[in-house]
Amino acid sequence: MLTQAIARNLLLKHKYGFSTIPKWATCDPYTLSESKPYTLQNLVSGKWKDAKEYTTVVDPMNGDKFLRVPDTKGDEINEFISNAKKVPKSGLHNPIKNPERYQLYGNICGKIAEEMKKPEIENFLCKATQRVMPKSDVQVKGEIVVTRRFFENFAGDNPRFLCRSFNVAGDHQGQQSSGYRWPYGPVALIAPFNFPIEIPCLQLFGCLIAGNRPTLKIDSKVSLVMEQFLRLAIDCGMPAEDVDLIHSGPQAMEKIILDTNYRVIQFTGSSTVAERLSKLTHGKVKIEDAGFDWKILGPDVSDIDYVAWQCDQDAYAASGQKCSAQSIMYAHENWMKAGFVDKIKSLAARRKLSDLTIGPVLTWDNQKIKNHIDSILALPGAKLLFGGKPLTNHSIPSIYGSYEPTAIFVPLETISKNFDIVCKELFGPFQIVSEYKDNQLDTVLSHLEKMENHLTAAVVSNDVKFINYVASNTVNGVTYTGIRARTTGAPQNHWFGPCGDPRGAGIGTPEAILAVWTSHREIITDIDIPKNWKVPQAS
Numbered sequence: 001m002l003t004q005a006i007a008r009n010l011l012l013k014h015k016y017g018f019s020t021i022p023k024w025a026t027c028d029p030y031t032l033s034e035s036k037p038y039t040l041q042n043l044v045s046g047k048w049k050d051a052k053e054y055t056t057v058v059d060p061m062n063g064d065k066f067l068r069v070p071d072t073k074g075d076e077i078n079e080f081i082s083n084a085k086k087v088p089k090s091g092l093h094n095p096i097k098n099p100e101r102y103q104l105y106g107n108i109c110g111k112i113a114e115e116m117k118k119p120e121i122e123n124f125l126c127k128a129t130q131r132v133m134p135k136s137d138v139q140v141k142g143e144i145v146v147t148r149r150f151f152e153n154f155a156g157d158n159p160r161f162l163c164r165s166f167n168v169a170g171d172h173q174g175q176q177s178s179g180y181r182w183p184y185g186p187v188a189l190i191a192p193f194n195f196p197i198e199i200p201c202l203q204l205f206g207c208l209i210a211g212n213r214p215t216l217k218i219d220s221k222v223s224l225v226m227e228q229f230l231r232l233a234i235d236c237g238m239p240a241e242d243v244d245l246i247h248s249g250p251q252a253m254e255k256i257i258l259d260t261n262y263r264v265i266q267f268t269g270s271s272t273v274a275e276r277l278s279k280l281t282h283g284k285v286k287i288e289d290a291g292f293d294w295k296i297l298g299p300d301v302s303d304i305d306y307v308a309w310q311c312d313q314d315a316y317a318a319s320g321q322k323c324s325a326q327s328i329m330y331a332h333e334n335w336m337k338a339g340f341v342d343k344i345k346s347l348a349a350r351r352k353l354s355d356l357t358i359g360p361v362l363t364w365d366n367q368k369i370k371n372h373i374d375s376i377l378a379l380p381g382a383k384l385l386f387g388g389k390p391l392t393n394h395s396i397p398s399i400y401g402s403y404e405p406t407a408i409f410v411p412l413e414t415i416s417k418n419f420d421i422v423c424k425e426l427f428g429p430f431q432i433v434s435e436y437k438d439n440q441l442d443t444v445l446s447h448l449e450k451m452e453n454h455l456t457a458a459v460v461s462n463d464v465k466f467i468n469y470v471a472s473n474t475v476n477g478v479t480y481t482g483i484r485a486r487t488t489g490a491p492q493n494h495w496f497g498p499c500g501d502p503r504g505a506g507i508g509t510p511e512a513i514l515a516v517w518t519s520h521r522e523i524i525t526d527i528d529i530p531k532n533w534k535v536p537q538a539s
């Protein structure tokens with residue numbers, strides 16, 4: 001693989017006539033290996049700094065010790081805390097303070113988008129991402145392109161348009177109320193491993209555009225990508241003091257949170273940590289957590305090859321490590337009779353490690369995956385549809401999972417009686433399949449009602465009455481409907497986030513940025529006392 005990377009690097013150099021490593025980059029993802037490891041740095045107070053201690057991150061494809069990531073702790077966290085404490089609650093800018101910074105961020109976003117269009121920079125970001133979170137070329141390119149398009153969206157005057165205010169006429173001459181979207185000031189942003197560039201970039205720049213000053217913490221397995229991306233952003237004019245990047249373990253981050261005055265913490269990751277931080281901060285959190293995402297295939301069977309392809313993508317692309325991945329599929333009996341499962345089975349069988357259409361699972365090892373599969377197969381009527389075995393002939397280290405795309409059939413009534421076991425998110429290439437008849441749709445809906453997480457969902461049907469019945473009785477924040485409905489897809493052009501939880505966060509769109517990174521403020525101007533005013537009766 002390494003030889004391939006070097007060959008590709010040389011090919012690109014030849015094709016484009018310049019180095020494939022951008023001038024601001026400090027790591028070469030094409031040659032990164034145990035013999036050419038890279039040591040990451042924290043960004044604090046506008047300076048790149050080393051740490052006293054490091055953790056080692058291994059190459060998920062072969063176990064090579066290829067990254068040394070700061071294990072920031074002890075006294076080293078004090079600078080992060082004091083920087084956050086210096087930030088005023090009114091932010092670095094707001095609609096009536098330092099408004100030129102909206103233009104600054106419009107320019108930065110425009111410049112970043114321009115840079116990301118350059119092939120050598122796009123390739124660099126794709127490779128860096130793929131080295132730490134192995135996914136296919138198509139999947140990784142999709143992540144980079146969504147990120148670039150987000151920056152295109154917020155170039156120019158769009159930061160100030162985003163934070164536009166409104167006025168309402170008052171009760172008398174000289175009175176007017178103005179509604180503002182106000183930043184929180186000192187904030188923290190915690191991001192997971194599965195989208196090393198898209199999640200942190202969209203949240204970080206939404207946060208900055210709105211006037212906040214964040215401490216950024218990414219999962220250390222993948223924080224290489226944002227460590228490099230921030231160097232690009234600084235090169236594009238971002239003031240280096242506008243954000244602190246910390247690489248640390250959970251305890252150090254919790255200590256920072258406890259000792260700091262963060263006004264809001266945006267967290268993306270597991271529900272367990274989300275709940276923990278929620279309690280720790282007395283609810284000052286905006287959460288994007290686990291996804292147990294469902295798909296319902298309606299009674300109207302059509303376009304079976306397309307729908308099967310979409311199911312395979314939804315369940316198994318990026319080895320199922322998307323929070324939007326299809327976790328459970330309820331197929332109407334008409335689809336089952338049409339041989340739908342066999343179609344998905346043969347599509348899933350095309351996936352291979354050599355092109356990363358299936359790859360390492362970074363938070364579940366094979367023992368944990370096997371235990372989950374066994375516990376479901378032990379339930380009444382459950383049967384393995386396909387997969388169910390570890391991958392073979394590879395060098396993925398055993399701390400990570402490596403499993404075939406897997407599907408297990410579980411009857412509807414078994415799910416009803418064993419809901420907690422069946423409807424548990426396995427963050428890997430795994431899905432539950434069930435079948436329902438016309439008169440069992442309400443049983444399916446009763447399952448959806450019981451679910452804890454309401455992130456993505458798909459109603460695959462072109463029957464408008466069917467779609468409306470399901471959509472009107474459910475709450476998922478991102479619900480795709482129609483024969484092309486999918487569960488995965490977190491582009492920059494529509495809201496992505498859970499619904500039905502007051503702590504729920506969104507990402508990327510104007511509404512998402514305003515909902516997560518600003519709160520409402522109203523300033524009422526009242527300046528004009530009439531000349532003939534007299535003291536009224538006591539009231």
Ligand SMILES: NC(=O)c1ccc[n+]([C@@H]2O[C@H](COP(=O)([O-])OP(=O)(O)OC[C@H]3O[C@@H](n4cnc5c(N)ncnc54)[C@H](O)[C@@H]3O)[C@@H](O)[C@H]2O)c1
Pocket residue numbers: 190191192193194195217218219220249250251253254268269270271273274276277288289290291322323324363425427455497498
């Ligand atoms: N809803 C979404 O938009 C979305 C997107 C991506 C992933 N996810 C979810 O994330 C999960 C997978 O990620 P994971 O298991 O690595 O998540 P995780 O909760 O273990 O880690 C997420 C981040 O939190 C940090 N962290 C962990 N414990 C912490 C603590 N006590 N204090 C402060 N920070 C802490 C981690 O270092 C990491 O940066 C899945 O459940 C997936 O569905 C959700």
